[in-house]
Amino acid sequence: MNTVAAQTWVRPKQELGPVARLFDWKPFLVTICLLPAVGLLLVFLTYPLGLGIYLAFTDTTIGRSGIWVGLENFEFLLEDKLWWNAVFYSVFYTGIATIAKFGLGLWLALLLNNHLPFKSILRAIILLPWIVPTVLSAIAFWWIYDPQFSIISYLLTDVLGWRTTNVDFIGSPWPARWSLIAANVWRGIPFVAISLLAGLQTISPSLYEAAMLDGTSGWQRFRYITFPMLLPILAIVMTFSIIFTFTDFQLVYAITRGGPINSTHLLATLAFQRGIPAGQLGEGAAIAVSMIPFLVFATLFSYFALARRKWQQGEADD
């Protein structure tokens, strides 16, 4: 072996060109790395949000730039029965749909967490409603709820013979409200189920074994092990789910357009309705802005409910 060569070889000093040196300069590097993200946020998030909030304080209509009117739009909303209806239905829609989504989603997640045959196929199937574009599934539901061609009506009347008339799903207020909630639940379950399943899978099986030896029944294992350990992820998923549901637009707009007689307007659909087809941009923006307190409340809920619990703190070496 030739060891002399190894001793005399010296790593050549690399001369950096001016461009390379510029890219090695930290302030420059930080700036250009941040630029795309900050730019995107400014253009697509901050600007529309700012514009929306600004519009809410003007009497702009389509085709006429308005003037600053202060809180007038909001004062008007407080006396607007439609707005109050939308607030009621938004809260009702979110509340009922969230309860149903979490009940069914948790149940599905627990089922899928067992050893089932064809587990991976089942999981893929469960994700389907979520993968399908919302408008497509909305159109599917529109057909399902159609007064004449509804498949549910067909099953109930012609196949099973339980009814003699078609079901009136979206023709009158309360059935329409419940029908939309059903569609939202159907669409929202996969997100909840898959997220909770991921949470379930982080629970060590030996905890269940220890609990089994400690004398727990199946229900007690859920009550004392599964549920408390799932709580942190449950809180995150619930916050997201509440925000998505409260701001829902596509399902309602595609199926009922807020009807019949404006009974199924959510704040989002009402804002759109006022702002674009009716042209009252200022008022529409005010309705949209009126959603902010609700969303802030949901976020605060997550902030406090998600604050790391005491048992999660400390050394994390396992």
Place this chain on the structure above:
Amino acid sequence: MAAVSIRNVRKSFGSTPVLHGVSVEITDGEFVVLVGPSGCGKSTLLRMLAGLENISGGEIAIGERVVNDVPPKDRDIAMVFQNYALYPHMTVFRNMAFSLKLAGAPADVMKGEVSGASRILGLDQLLERFPRQLSGGQRQRVAMGRAIVRHPQVFLFDEPLSNLDAKLRVAMRSEIKDLHQRLNVTTVYVTHDQIEAMTMADKIVVMHQGRIEQIGAPLELYDRPANLFVAGFIGSPAMNMVPGRIEGGAFVDAGGTRWPLPKDAAASEGAEVVYGIRPEHLVLDPAGMPAVVHVVEPTGSETQVMLKIGGATVMGAFRERISAKRGDRLPVSPDIGLVHLFDRASGRRL
């Protein structure tokens, strides 16, 4: 407290057999250690005792009762897991009291039991902590406390010390042993560490590839290993094993070196055997076999020397301090009374 009897127990996962008929009788209050190399089925057997795996064949009885179909919670056993399996969202107190709470014990009983166990284990100051806020050794003790408060018939331990550092392991070893002597509950303890097995057990069960190689008291296994596997597994440094044959009343290895045999050696002339001698049973002897020093490893209390004797490489462990260098001559001879002979084909002791 109860006796445990494992009768011809088999286990397969799917079509893969893991235990091929294992039988162990454990008397009341005994400390039994299952030991064997990784993957030999120790944990599987323990989990079958606990009821966490079903039994593919044979029978397990705890006390008088056959428990094959008894669910874990009705077997009256407590288990300490390798990863401790403490409930992360419960304080030390609630971890320990959990089983009592489920059994509907009144609050003062719960308090009494937990404080009794925590005093034994030195956990009094830690009762309000969460598992994450404890060190490895403390978690290990909580896991033991959780088992103690139940007053089970049988304690099961699955490698409880393998996550601890060497020093703590030695300390916990004597703590567990001490605990056993105090409570006198039948205990089955799984480990792959033969030192742990030797120091703690009343009775050792040596397992290998789903079979039991030998059952016996620690010194019994050391003094009279039933076969080559046990001979190689028990004892550290491991026993020297030299293959060869019996010729003219002596053992002759492959290189032609003659090794002395005990008078009453049970090997017939011409038999193919393995000559076993523990490193600590080689003695320095100027009139002994010509050995050449290969590597010297002083440990302080003794000196381990790797020697070449003829074609064979053997390890010697000597009380004397030896300052020999590589290539020096260091004649040694085996302590004749402590030579083991094994049949080469079957590996059985002769």
